[in-house]
Amino acid sequence: MKLAHNILTMAKRNKTDSLKLKNTEFYKYWKYRHLTILILPTLLYFAIFAYGPMYGLQIAFKDYKFMDGILGSEWVGFEHFNYLFQLDSFWEVFRNTIVISLYKFIFGFPAPIIFALLLNELRNVLFKRFVQTVSYFPHFVSWVILAGIFTQFFSPSIGPINILLKGMGLEPIYFLADTHWFRTVLVSTDVWKDLGWGTIIYLAALAGINPELYESARVDGANRFQRVMNITLPSMYPVITIMAVLSIGKLIMDDFDQVFNLYNPAVYSVGDVASTYIYRQGLVDLQYSFATAVGLFKNAISLAMVLIANTIARKLSGNENSLW
Known part of the structure; x- marks a missing residue:
């Protein structure tokens, strides 16, 4: 009897241990290992091109010399940051980055939502x-190509807009060299380029809405606008909140490809942004440590914005509408 009891006890213990093992994250990954393998290329991409280069961030705290290498260069602490904050040119660039990004957020964030709602209503x-x-289609076209197209489109001599202005007896406008118009060109072209691509997520959210809700509202006499305001938008709210948090985090992350291919020295005062400033300081003037300090400061601000925006979203709408 004692032997049988011991065997039964051991069997129960093994069963309990087996259940504990099955509840572990490692077991779940192992069970679905064939699906896990599919994500390995993505993990490798971020490990090599996102996390690997973070090793070089220490350059921001060193007087980096190419011949000495990263490890051999002398530590200078926050010297580059102190110098950075004293430069008027940096604060001008910082202001341009925030202003242009805010304009893109104000006009670009709601545009895909509105466009998705309009597409959803098409029969x-x-x-x-x-x-x-x-x-x-425009999302897949490089800014190098688009910059050439827009340069011709906004040309003061052969551009269709200026030809129309001349026909009306008005003076032509050099949009890409006019400080009053350059930001408008940046914002409008950016919204146009990413409008269709941004609607994909919202159309996916619309596809998940239960059709019976619309049928019930139609029976109750709700018109199309009322159905959109009381069913469609509330159902999209979680996705809109998450996208808003991510967009706020990008307010300091400008689009280098667009600005670099469209701007020129005549509009530096309103169009020079952090990424183009880093490019000139690091790759043109070879001030690697200073450029790294600027980039690190920019990324720190971006991270802080994401954390603040996510905290606000979690406080207002609960954990289900936040990133974490």
């Missing part, structure tokens, strides 16, 4: 697909 499937395809 002609073929026309809807055609509009989606046309709106997605």
